[in-house]
Structure formats: structure tokens, C-alpha cells
Amino acid sequence: MNLFVFNSLSGEKELFKPIVEGRVGMYVCGPTVYYDAHLGNCRTFISFDVIYRYLMHLGYKVRYIRNITDVGHLLDDGEDRMMKGARLEQLQPMEVAQKYSNGFHDMMRLFNALPPSIEPRATGHIIEQIEMVADILKRGYAYEKNGSVYFDTLKFIKDGNPYGKLSGRIVEDLLSESRDDLKNQDEKNHPSDFALWIRASDEHIMRWNSPWSVGFPGWHLECSAMSTKYLGERFDIHGGGNDLKFPHHENEIAQNMGACGTAPANYWFHTNMLLLNSKKMSKSDGNTISPTELITGNSVHTSKAYSPMVWRFFTLQAHYRSTLDITDDSLQAAEKAYRRLMESMRILKNMQLDFAKESAAKDETISSLIAQMYQDMNDDFNVPKTLASVFELCTIINSVKDGHISAQSISELKWKELITHLEQFVFDIFGLKDENDNNDSNTIDQLMKLVIELRKTARENKDWSSSDKIRDVLKEAGIQLKDGKDGTEWMHVN
RNA sequence: GGUCGGGUGGCCGAGUGGCUAGGCUCAGCUCUGCAAAAGCUGCUACAGCGGUUCGAAUCCGCUCUCGACCUCCA
DSSP, X not given: OOOEEEETTTTEEEEOOOSSTTEEEEEEOOOBTTSOOOHHHHXXXXXXXXXXXXXXXXXXXXXXXXXXXXXXXXOTTSOBHHXXXXXXXXXXXXXXXXXXXXXXXHHHHHTTOOOOSXXXXXXXXXXXXXHHHHHHHHTTSEEEETTEEEEOHHHHHHTTOOTTTTTTOOXXXXXXXXXXXXXGOSSOSSTTOEEEEEEOOTTOOOOBOOSSOSEEEOTTHHHHHHHXXXXXXXXXXXXXXXXXXXXXXXXXXXXHHHHHSSOSEEEEEEEOOEEETTEEOBTTTTBOOOHHHHHHTOSTTOSSOOOHHHHHHHHHTSOTTSXXXXXXXXXXXXXXXXXXXXXXXXXXXXXXXXXXXXXXXXXXXXXXXXXXXXXXXXXXXXXXXXXXXXXXXXXXXXXXXXXXXXXXXXXXXXXXXXXXXXXXXXXXXXXXXXXXXXXGOXXXXXXXXXXXXXXXXXXXXXXXXXXXXXXXXXXXXXXXXXXXXXXXXXXXXX
């Protein structure tokens, strides 16, 4: 089975073929840790988490690098993001970085995103970045001005390099459009040039020695340096949010080619934006919900709290290259769907029935749905489409449980296959967890057994007022009873 | 202004030139002491106008409209 992926470089779906067979090197641009991550960030990293998980499921040995940006990210007024965070909170820049890195990690754990293989920090790779600047200078694609070093986009373009290819920019436009602004560009030869190394002003506290000045690296440089260090000059996948395409990723490509003559990645993946009120969720303009606000329900945008797995499920319902708009209604729909899915997974795991010994009538349907799931995932990780098959399988599971489909119409072998594949998809690939696992507390389990037993007696005596009271009070306590053919079951509800 | 991507049923959200997306909601039915859950059935959509085609939501053109990027952003 072949995996096809959408490559931003070509704008087309391409057959995925790693450089080294059986191995994948993947670099994803991580967060800048000067402020709490918002849900838009989380969506991106959940998207790449599913990609990472699926690649591993296919048997690839994946080296997944996701950096942490803790220096070199300038604001409009030239202030470093880390320094701005530090100034506002009266902390050391490194305290700011640590604090928000911790918070970011907590969120990723909460949303069940696997940690990357390596999570390098920009400040931990100053030497590598300085070396890369030197390489670029040596090859003639950068120039020094007053202790700062800039990338020479004009020369890069003149030499026939593909500047603008990734972001679909037209070179002539890049060169001509901003000519009027030229006089306002202090040290740069050309407005489209960008900083590789920046000389630190006196009050700039994040600073390192370099051959050119005491200063700090430009924002784009860290990813070039760290991807090269851990994945080599050429690797398989480079990912990030759509909004990083230009200038960040474009400049990264330029830096890599400037330093070693090779474009870094064969495949570029870009995730689309999370919207709130039909507008891009963004830290800088305040249109955000934080993970904490979502989970606690403490937001003007939502009517109630939504659990981390509901959020994860919510993001799975849209393709990673589509925008996804947050609304309270759609979150509630996701919550119900998620619960239904988990309920079916529980049924699947626990059902003991007399399945057919030989292949049977429903086997074919189950097989084709499983095949469909792989087909859809192999089509550029189409998770929402895969989910459609998953829910069709849920209907089959529930029907078998309720006796609408006879266990004799499914072979034992096929049922086992169903369990294996569905659990792999739901838990291993989609990374969902059952938040309503009744086995997590033995005490409650014992108590519930007793209560259900007492209620059963009441029901046998047709003492409906007692049995209803038990059910109502439990409901208020967040436990839903469900009377079925084979006794009473219970589950947590919010 | 330039570049790019959208506009799908009550809501969210997939999608292929002809074949059921799926989830949620709503209505009816089955099951049930009543609930809840589950199953079944129904609610037959593709911004507008042209064109290509035996046939288009899917291809082309135009119009309207929304959004992203254009050196802060996942």
C-alpha cells in the first residue's frame, strides 16, 4: 500500500518515498515559548502527532524533531519576544522560556501528543547557528554590516535559486515591489534580505559572542541549523503551520541552500489554521481560547467545559489542510460523537459472543471498511474520512451487541481482526484515550456494583420510586445508569 | 493591490465527473416499567450565472462572498 502526501513545494499529492528506506526524518517548527500556547498551536501539533503516529504505524522508524524557539524572534519594534516576556513578568529570559516550555509540555501531555524524538532549543545551538552563518558567508550569500549579518536574497535569486517557490511568490514582485521602502531599510542592501545574526544593542540581555559581534541569531536560522544537525543536510519531511510558509520556511530553504547548496526537505507539510469567529486564532490579536479556558469552560466563546480528548477528537474531524472553525455547537457535537466512539470501543473489548467458526456473511463488510480506513489514511492522512469508516464499524459493533446483527454472521477471526485494527486506529494512530475508563478506581467500581445490585432488587419488586431515585441521584453526581438486556451499566457524564 | 485557498443539507465537516461520506440536531418507529443508550427510517445539500459533457457539487469562464499570506504568528 502506497502513502500519498500533499507536498507544499509542488502543490500536489506525491508518492511518499523516504531517502533511506524504512526511516523517516521529520522536522516540525515548534512553539515560541514566551506566552501560553493557544488552541491553534495545539491543533497543529496534534495534526503532526497523528502524522507521526501513522508513519510509525506503517513501520517507519521516525526521527521526529520539534524545536523550541527561545531566542531570536523579533517583534515589530525590534524587541525580542523572549525579552518582552521577561520584561513584562520581571523574569530572566530563561525563566520565561522554562515556564512556558513546561506549560506547553503539560498541554501536549494532556492532549496525548507523543513527545518528539528530540526537542532542541535555539539557545542550545548558538554554536551551530554561528557556523551556519559562517558557511553562508563563505559561499557568498550573506554580507556583514556593523556586526550584523544579512542574507543576500538578490544574489541568491540571481544565481537561479528558487526563492519564493514554496510560498508561491513571484521573484520579480519580491524584488520590485518593495523598492520604494529601500531607503528606510537601515543596514539591509535590499528589503527582502533578512537577518542571520543581529548585533545586540546595549540593553539586549540575550547575547552571545560571535566573529561579527556580541549578538543573537535571526529567527529563521535556528531551524536550518538544528534540522541539519539532527537530520542531515537533506531529510524527508519539514512541517509547520501555514503561516510559517513565508517568510520563515522560505528563508529556511534559502539558508540551507546558501550554506550547503541543498534544499533541506523533500516534502513540506503545512497545517491550516484554527479559526475562532471565522477568523484565524492568533495570539497577537487576542482572538484566542487557551487550552485551560477550554478545559475549565472559563471562556466567553464556550458554554461549558470540554475535556482534552473531546478537543483532540474535535480536531480529528477536519483535515489538517482545511481550516477548522470553533463553535460551541460543533464542540458539543464532537463531545457526543467522541463518547459514542469510546462506548463502542468498550463494548468491542468486552463482548463475549459465540461468533461463527467459518467465514460468514458480514465478514466482507468489515474487511472492506478496514481496507477503506487504510486507503483514506494513505491519501494524505485523511483522518475525517477514516473516521467515517470507524463510525460505520461502531454501528456494526452496537448492532451485534443489541442482537440486531447475529454473532453467527461474523467469523471469530474477523471479529478479532476488527478489534485489532480498530484499537490501533483509535488509540495508537488517532491518539485518543478513554477518559471514562471505569477501571481507574476500584473503590468506585465496587460501590457501583453494590448500588446497582440494590437497585436491581428494588426493580424486581417493582419499587420504581426507589429505583428511579437511585438513578436520578447518581445522574446528578455525574453517573449515568443504563438498563440493558444483560443488566445495568454505568458511565461518567458531565 | 499581489499570491493562494474556500463557499456543501438545521449545524460541523469529507468527497468523487454518473455509485451512502460521517458526526451532531430534529421527527417517527423498535427495544424498555419509565428513562438513558442502541438499532432502523426520514429530513435527499452542494453560493449565483453561463459553458463543456450522454451526465457536474466535482472540469472551464464570469459574478458575488469569506478567509489566509505578503517579512510577529502553529
